[in-house]
Amino acid sequence: MAAALGRAAGRARPVPAGLPIPPGLPIAPCRGCGDGDAAGWARRERSYWRALRRQVLGPPVPPFAEPVQVGAPVLRGAAAAVAAEQLGGPELRRLAKALTAGLRARPCLGLSAPQLGVPLRVFAAELPPDRCAGYPPALRRAHRIEPFPLRLLVNPALRVLDTRLVTAPEGCASIHGFSAYVPRHWAVHVSGVDELGALVSWEATGWAARIIQHEMDHLDGILYIDRMDTRTFTNVAWMELMD
Template sequence: MLRLRALSGLPRLLSGASCLGAASVLRLGPGRPYSVKRRSYWQALQRWLRGPPTPPFRRPCLVGAPVLRAVAAAVPPEQVRGPEVQRLVAALVAALRRADAVGLSAPQLGVPLRVLAVEVPERIVQAQAPRLRLARDMTAVPLRVLINPRLRVLDSRTVVLPEACHSVPGFSACVARHRAVEVTGLDERGEPVRWEASGWVARILQHEVDHLNGQLFIDRMDSRTFQNLHWMEELE
């Protein structure tokens, strides 16, 4: 999932961590401890009674989850309108909006299928400074669901901009992406679609299709630009 907040540098990112005990703290050598997700005893009891969550998850998987490194399988066209795929699409859209993200893929919810969703509300575009909107060629996009997308490069020139991802929370790095692409596939109704995109939307599509192929932005990044988005806070 391509994360807008890291690109804009505005609100803080939510840090992801494993779910341990109610007072668990992880220390990586001397210095300030890194807190791990806390859970009350009541929450722990509820989790024990319900058992572990099953896909599609409510929140994106974090780097380290094997599903993020697997090549997702195609959805049989005759199953697109079936209940399982429709449930996945609904979960994907709900998680996309819950995270206030602009793109999300099914593998990020633990489902290794070639399904992704993209949505760029006008409020997100307008929240950026004019110079940033221009530099990133940002435009609003209504919700689009793509099943079995195939990506073709239309403009091989590349643009380098920072990217981040909810599956690698708290970090960003500069990534080179093609200026314009074409994506073909099926929509959530099983109808053929063809989408030409440029600028920031093309970047989102390339980021999400990478997820379907088991790749993360850290595989394409300029490693010299890799940064913890909270590094200044750690100096306080």
């Protein structure tokens, strides 16, 4: 069995369009196809050790340690409200812990439950002072980028306080390596409860308001690419990739 797994993992081959993909089959880009077709069929080859680990441990269980990437169905569905009896429970506390850890493990200012594979209306956001100081001073002034403490909101409701639209660059942990300019309202108010059921009320302006709107979109199955100026969509590492 181990030898068979090793041989399968080492032989990636293209699959003709229109045919079902057998479970566990390693897929390679189809060399004769156009870029669109090749991108559609390309899959990361699973090594022998990855295949063996999956066979022993089974698939990962939400909440995931890493954000799912665009293409995952959970990112495109409307998240469900958290039931009152779940407040303070172990599952919601575990989700809150995973969101907090996910925020602090990468350059990420907001993270929603759907991004960790959990289709519930929960998000967390935080902008520590040290991370805030990393923004250029001119950008901080123009977009009111100011630190704010960790906030976790369950079943959040959004109200727009200032309808002016301001355009600024955004990225997303679920669209790794890209960014684009996106218009957002300048000031909003969001309210809900935390994982224990305590009331949370947050009036935000500038960058914090942008983060809130980005995360609220996630709860409705909307990504920033749905709102972006398409001409500004950028691979943030394009210069490095040319080296």
